[in-house]
Amino acid sequence: MKSTEWVPSKGIDLEPNADIACRLTGQSAAVTAGPGAGKSELLAQRASFLLETGECPLPKRILAISFKVDAAANLLSRVRARVRPELARRFDSYTFHAFSIRLIRRFRLALSDANALDQDFTIGPDRIQRRQITFDEFLPLASEILENNAAVLRALRETYSHVFLDEFQDCTNNQYSLITNAFKGTHIHLTAVGDTKQRIMGWAGALEGIFATFASDFAAVPLNLYQNRRSLPRLRRLQNRMIANMDPTAAVPEDRIVGLGGTIDVCRFDTADQEAAHLFEWIKQRITAGIPPSQIAVLFRNQPGLYSQPLVAQLARAGLPYRNDQQLQDLTVEPLSRVMLAFLTLATGAQSAAAYESISGLLEGEDDEQTFRHHRAWDEHLRAARAAVSRRTTEPAVVGRLIDGFINLIGANILTTLSSGYDEARVRQLSAELTERIQEVMASSGTDVAGAVDRLGYGGGVRIMSIHKSKGLEFEAVAVPAVEHEMFFGDAESVYAAYFVAVSRAKNHLLLSCADHRQAPDGAPQTWKARRRPHYGLLVYAKDLEGGWISE
Template sequence: MTELVADERQMEAVESLDDQVLVIAPPGCGKTELLAMRAEFLVREGRILPGRRLLAITYSKRARDNMRQRIQERLGPELTSRFVTVLNFHGLAGRIVRAHATTLDIPKDFVMPTKRWFGDAVSQIGAGWESRKAAESRLLEVKSSPISDVEIDAQLRSSGDELALAVEQVRRSANRLDYQDLIRHAQRLLHVPGVARLYQSHFDAVLVDEFQDLSLQQFDIVTRACTRRGTYVGDPLQGIYSWAGAQPDAVIAALRDRCTTRVDLNVSYRSSPEVLAIVNAVGVPIGATELHAADPSAWGSGQRTRAYVFDSEEDEASKIAELAVGIARKRPQAAVAVIARSGWRRGPLDRELSAVDDVPLQFWDMALDHPGLLTALRTAATGIAATLPLEDQLRMLNERCLHGLAGDDDVDTANILGDAIDLLRQRASEGEGVRAVLARTKAVDVTDVAPPGVHVLNAHLGKGQQFDWVFVIGLEEGHVPDYRSLEDPEEARALMVMLSRAKRGLVVSRSRTVKTKYGTTKSAPRSRWWDQLAAAA
């Protein structure tokens, strides 16, 4: 990766005297560093008044930690502590709701949301898959505006969705909020003039990372919490979370109206020219800015991109595992990623890599690898007897961790805990206690730069990350693009996100055949983007 020396366009955004600034930042263009420089400029130039703060908002916990680290490196711990608050979005919403719950008659001891509760509630009720998905979509729809629980009930009754109504009753009886409730109530609270004034008098500026991942509801929260100055950085063509409620087109339209300065970045500090040729092969046809390497000569010479075609998924898995592990062995400081669009396509590869024990290996869908959580679990496990039944050990561990998190507005941590308990259940051998399982589980600390070794992940988990070498597998129709979204423009964006994680080298691959869920083999047409990728490689 080329060292970031801010170019003219970046400095235009960093030192802008306008109150509302929009920055379009394609992958690898130094987005996070630009935001850190903007924070430093605002603080050192006296734009954040004494007693007030700059609010930096990210979409995920990992991005939040990275942002905090970057800002602290520029401002130092003392100024950062005095002037800057860095939160991920659910952390901000949770903080608002915790502080002002009684304003809306919400019990202050409400239970924070987790991913699991909806599925558990539906299972309790005994609903089928199709009705479950319909109810989930209905609840997301009705909760996407600042309305009360009474109004929610009225809309659900009017729609005739009895399952959604029943789930709501289960949620309230358990004194629980789901993710959308947290956002909805935070928005409702910021529509109360007295509450909004508290935040507006507290925050002199807001920095928003990855604006394309926001919904209009979340955008409303940000702009009500801070009205003075806003810097919004992101890329509409990296908007791949519409399934989670993101509205990139609507948010960018609102930002065009709001912002008086717009800066478009086009210099990549992350990737080699060869990698960028492949990224541009997908990005430019869908409207992305053509990216150029900041210093092409810094990358040296040699072949760093390839396109492979295999007869079967097993052949692909064997060769890609050999190449990825080979790089990790030859270059112990290199971070190597193998990325699939979806987890189901990774089966043969995961099995091939599971036997590797001489290089660091991380599967990113394992919650126990999440930074900080393993330490909390080990502390909570102290004194839990291995002679107890495993389920009793897991229950005690879960309760202790939840107690330790009480009052914490970090929703992501509470959510990941449920996944971690499930993984401990799967990993435990017969007669093994939770302390022994935790003792043989390694911690991995990942910010924006992955540690050395081989990393295996899906497209959406890789967003915001970077690796020395990247292998993107499964470039067949039905996987890239996904069979459920063949004409969805987000599929091209998801591919661009996967490709643009690479710094030095990039390999793409496909198989001529794939296995069906019944175990039979069928022909797999090449992805619609394969020809242009292969030509660029």
């Protein structure tokens, strides 16, 4: 098949930048995207293009490296569903650790001196010279093999024509070293795809962090996927209008976004108290309709603690659960804290797919048998943890025992892989801080372990946070109060980028509001401006998409 004849799989509608990424030849690509943009499907479609058009010619193969077992399996299953079996057999999908241990087992003779290994070496918690290596040594040993043996490196490079890197924003130093040792400076083309939690909008192709390093090292073309396909059509049309303004080539014709699903409300009020009263009723209606409070977010560009005071007062009086993420500081957004809270959520008896998913990646073994043993140990540990919570649900001390038990089960060395800035000391420090935080919530609110974990973790109430903290998250319903010049000020790029982040967090319902007068809340600075002006430059994107319009 000629490259010009290739079309995406039936039922797959690629946005312009995704189509460019799929068809790219002769270059590497750095593809950044927000939630719901279809990153895994993009890689599956790119594999289809490369294999079906001969851009990956026989006997070359495609190597895909993911961070989690389920992600690697999901990508492989997608490719098998998209291309013929004889082509799919040339697609290899591994995690970083699975890829590394394959290199070690196949080329262990390339290791020498202190790192030399016997043929029957094992993997365990401690290093035993020649006989046993630890999980943490997989990547460094694989890199050493590639650095010290030109024949092995040549064999690897002759095997693959293309490499995919999924969830690339989580790449650690060891993982990136392995990639550069293996493929930098070759004719192999890499496609790195990742979530843009640090920078939602790649304005003019701007990249940050690991993506910027990758683009420089591999001369990669920067592409950004904007369309959140989890949002209902009315919300997608609003987002697409902003995309057309910010990155015209990435927008799709509006008539391609069909359907009337989703709601957008645009409201103007005389005072902030009136705005808060309306917002409270809007939240209550959605909770009554069955949306969990934790799936409702109220986003402010700045100072959510000040701007949310009228709303928080009403939520508190009504007994509706809420959590002010700004007050929680950064502890609960640490990767380790999220995993710990996922465990505690399950230990208190809650059923949460997201919590299970957070744990599953930590149970990966070097092969299917070891992964099975890890899952079996996890199941036994979770049953014991649930029994302990049910007996001592009001005892603060049980929290520390649960967290210590979880660390012992998973291994502090494994937990350090959650962030490039972690070592075992940091793992212990964050665990102690989280234990203390949960116990403080229990003491201050009179709730039990389940209630405290629910407030901090995967349950919780209505989320009140800054737009910046919402990056990478999605909610069924999102409210963006104070869409005013006094809130959205500064250079146009940062203003529109922040607003796009806010409106693209919503999947089903979006409320945009402003007020003509905002009385200074408790703790407001002297520079607080009571008189307000609606920011029509932002609100206009919702015009004709909602039930009415506010006067200018």
